[in-house]
Amino acid sequence: MTAAALLEVRDLRKNYGSHTALAGVTFSVQPGELFGLLGPNGAGKTTLLSILSGLSEPTSGEVLLLGQPFDPSQRHRRGLVGIVPQELALYDGLTARENLRFFGELFGIHGVELHRRVAALLEAVGLAERANHRVGTFSGGMKRRLNLACALVHQPRLILLDEPTVGVDPQSRNLIFEEVRRLNAAGTTIVYTSHYMEEVQALCSRIGIIDQGQMLACATLDQLLLSLRGLLRCRIAGYNATLQQRLSQLCDCQIVTCEGGLLEIKCADVKATLLQLVSLLTELQVELLHLETEEPNLERVFLHLTGHALRD
Secondary structure (H helix, E strand, O other), X not given: OOOOOOEEEEEEEEEEOOEEEEEEEEEEEOOOOEEEEEOOXXXXXXXXXXXXXXXXXXXXXXXXXXXXXOOOOOHHHHOOEEEEOOOOOOOOOOEHHHHHHHHHHHOOOOXXXXXXHHHHHHHHOOOHXXXXXXXXXXXHHHHHHXXXXXXXXXXXXXXXXXXXXXXXXXXXXXXXXXXXXXXXXXXXXXXXXXXXXXXXXXXXOEEXXXXXXXXXXXXXXXXXXXXXXXXXXXXXXXXXXXHHHHHOOOOOEEEEEEEOOEEEEEEOOHHHHHHHHHHHHHHOOOOEEEEEEEOOOHHHHHHHHHOOOOOO
16 A cells, blocks of 8 residues: 555455455555456445445445545545446436536535536537436436436546446447546546456556455556466377477476377467477477467456356
């Protein structure tokens, strides 16, 4: 932990009777960071965000915001945080503009300033032309975009996004991505939770992997990928003592198996090892019949840490 962290979570635990939703989660988020929280449904992401937004109290542990204990009863502290919940928090009987004005007034914003913010947000999420339409007539993607805008109307320092693209169309997803990137580029700190690996990988500078209420890893994507080795899998026409001896000399490689002509090699650098392997097979006149490679990726890191694929 560093003193400069905007958000610090220390040994956070949450129990519901005998069920443990969070089991000692610890991490920090720096100012201006776009932090990804990756995990399957039921991993504890929503429970964690409910605590971070002040909607729920932890069983134990501590949340610090700007170095001070986060007390949601203090209005000025609560105003530093905006949350986009997984369940839509909108009023279908109100128009898009009325929804935004309602949430803005909850935070004490009125008059010309509120009008300016509402207009800017409607434009940002592509709903300016539907501003005076009732939300009950909107598509799922339009509601998701308005859900995001409602969390931004009071201009919070920290945005918590809980599965913000669930069930949306590709156009709405791309618009949400663009707005998230724009907000972050403008200095807003964002915690983005998802069970979609491609979203977290594309958006986030640092990633926490959570499962069964535990933070299994927390690092940049490059650092996470370094925890795994690449894999070369090939079928060759013959395997002899000379080849075995030469393979053992390949730099930073581990021969996993070689049965029935199937050779598997774990290595730090797939491309470099592949060049060495092909050169060696050519030199020894060993025929390469089939080749597959596996570079480390976020899905493999998750499987390595959890032992199972992401669950729906």
